[in-house]
Amino acid sequence: MSSKVLLNSKEIEIILHRLACQLIENHHDFSNTVLIGLQPRGTYLANRLKDILTNHYHIKDLKLGLLDITFYRDDFRRRDAPLDANSTEIDFLIENKNVVLIDDVLFSGRSIRAGLSAINDFGRPNLVELLVLIDRRFSRHLPIQPNYKGRQVDAINQEKVKVCWTETHNEDVVYLEHNT
Amino acid sequence: MKQLSVDHLLGIKYLNKNDIDLIFETADHFKEVINRPIKKVPSLRDITIANLFFENSTRTKLSFELAEKRLSADVINFSASQSSVKKGETLIDTVNNILSMKVDIVVMRHPNVGAGVFLSKHVDAKIINAGDGTHEHPTQALLDSYSIREKLGTVKGKKIVIIGDVLHSRVALSNIFALQLQGAKVKVCGPTTLIPKYISSLGVEVETDLKKALAWCDVANVLRVQHERMDIKYFPSTREYTQLFGINQQVLDSLDKKIVIMHPGPINRGVEITSDVADSNNSIILNQVENGVAVRMAVIYLLAQQIKR
Numbered sequence: 001m002s003s004k005v006l007l008n009s010k011e012i013e014i015i016l017h018r019l020a021c022q023l024i025e026n027h028h029d030f031s032n033t034v035l036i037g038l039q040p041r042g043t044y045l046a047n048r049l050k051d052i053l054t055n056h057y058h059i060k061d062l063k064l065g066l067l068d069i070t071f072y073r074d075d076f077r078r079r080d081a082p083l084d085a086n087s088t089e090i091d092f093l094i095e096n097k098n099v100v101l102i103d104d105v106l107f108s109g110r111s112i113r114a115g116l117s118a119i120n121d122f123g124r125p126n127l128v129e130l131l132v133l134i135d136r137r138f139s140r141h142l143p144i145q146p147n148y149k150g151r152q153v154d155a156i157n158q159e160k161v162k163v164c165w166t167e168t169h170n171e172d173v174v175y176l177e178h179n180t
Numbered sequence: 181m182k183q184l185s186v187d188h189l190l191g192i193k194y195l196n197k198n199d200i201d202l203i204f205e206t207a208d209h210f211k212e213v214i215n216r217p218i219k220k221v222p223s224l225r226d227i228t229i230a231n232l233f234f235e236n237s238t239r240t241k242l243s244f245e246l247a248e249k250r251l252s253a254d255v256i257n258f259s260a261s262q263s264s265v266k267k268g269e270t271l272i273d274t275v276n277n278i279l280s281m282k283v284d285i286v287v288m289r290h291p292n293v294g295a296g297v298f299l300s301k302h303v304d305a306k307i308i309n310a311g312d313g314t315h316e317h318p319t320q321a322l323l324d325s326y327s328i329r330e331k332l333g334t335v336k337g338k339k340i341v342i343i344g345d346v347l348h349s350r351v352a353l354s355n356i357f358a359l360q361l362q363g364a365k366v367k368v369c370g371p372t373t374l375i376p377k378y379i380s381s382l383g384v385e386v387e388t389d390l391k392k393a394l395a396w397c398d399v400a401n402v403l404r405v406q407h408e409r410m411d412i413k414y415f416p417s418t419r420e421y422t423q424l425f426g427i428n429q430q431v432l433d434s435l436d437k438k439i440v441i442m443h444p445g446p447i448n449r450g451v452e453i454t455s456d457v458a459d460s461n462n463s464i465i466l467n468q469v470e471n472g473v474a475v476r477m478a479v480i481y482l483l484a485q486q487i488k489r
Contacts, residue, residue: 071213071221071251071481082183082485085209093217121218 039086042103065090095123109144191316192357206478247476321354344403
């Protein structure tokens with residue numbers, strides 16, 4: 001397996017700041033906006049964005065929830081391996097809120113579809129937007145596109161985008177891996 | 181990746197510790213789900229479940245039905261009193277007729293011991309035993325252990341006494357298996373006529389003095405006297421039973437510690453337990469009922485996961 005670096009830690013930091021600024025541009029003081037990180041991998045990105053928005057851009061009382069979509073997936077019983085659930089931590093109401101769903105990689109769109117179903121169980125949002133770090137173009141199974149994206153990538157099916165965070169891999173880096 | 185080691189839930193004795201841990205871990209997620217504004221997930225929307233109750237049940241049947249509906253399964257209910265069983269149909273015929281309507285999972289309560297095991301060998305569906313005679317009631321034992329784990333943090337090392345009609349109780353047997361599997365110490369307490377002779381072979385001690393049993397334990401699981409299963413008299417009178425084995429506030433106050441009170445229901449208030457104890461802060465009887473839905477969702481979900489199309 002060969003791999004190349006798509007984004008290094010400096011590039012990731014610049015992108016995170018850009019994404020945070022784009023969010024501020026549309027959501028101002030976030031008084032009616034909540035961030036929802038998709039479990040498991042979207043939560044690292046969501047936490048980072050919350051840190052930047054709070055510490056660098058002084059957004060107060062920013063609400064962040066973590067959403068597990070395991071029970072909403074459309075591949076239950078269709079995979080070889082059973083699904084492992086994670087916890088959902090949303091201690092506020094979604095009703096009439098502007099929701100920003102956050103995930104690391106947008107590939108087929110099926111996780112986001114499950115996330116859209118799951119979020120409705122916490123109330124009817126006013127608006128739902130999607131933020132991803134990596135948008136894999138031309139790989140969608142569903143008509144789902146991000147509102148905010150860190151980097152767009154054209155990758156073939158044998159290739160895999162691997163996002164590593166300091167929290168899990170001791171460094172921020174995104175690889176494009178190719179199975180040879 | 182995690183999955184159950186069994187194809188059906190027929191009894192706790194077929195499970196291992198990892199199975200119980202997996203069921204509890206999954207139940208934790210479902211407990212969060214059933215406390216949401218919308219208490220439903222779509223996981224089992226293409227699964228059909230038949231609840232076959234050949235014996236009366238209120239809370240178990242409701243709990244299973246709710247768990248199934250919370251998972252978005254299609255549910256059909258059957259009770260023996262309104263069925264062709266009365267017309268002489270055999271169990272396998274009844275179930276195969278139901279299965280020909282494309283049912284994936286059967287939840288069954290039956291008065292005969294081993295009915296679930298028998299069914300699992302003859303029909304092509306996942307079987308969940310919701311009580312077979314005086315044998316096992318696995319989901320009750322799981323929700324009991326889950327409730328102890330929730331209240332005390334762990335089941336391991338805890339001392340649990342099962343009080344009352346152990347002889348006729350499927351809850352007692354399943355609880356003994358489940359608690360021992362998780363490393364708890366178990367005693368039973370009741371009139372000697374209502375304690376089965378084989379009980380010591382399960383590594384369970386017998387205590388006939390209620391006060392000593394309560395002083396020893398962290399948790400008391402109080403059972404109902406099952407008059408409907410008794411064809412002879414096992415004790416002279418209900419009044420005498422209550423005096424010797426009934427739990428009241430006075431007995432609990434005489435202990436130098438607080439103990440957790442459980443009851444699988446239905447409660448005969450004033451017989452095996454007084455109202456003030458059943459409704460006290462130390463009682464987790466209603467938590468057991470709530471946890472029952474989450475634990476049954478977990479069991480159904482994990483078994484459904486094994487169904488391939």
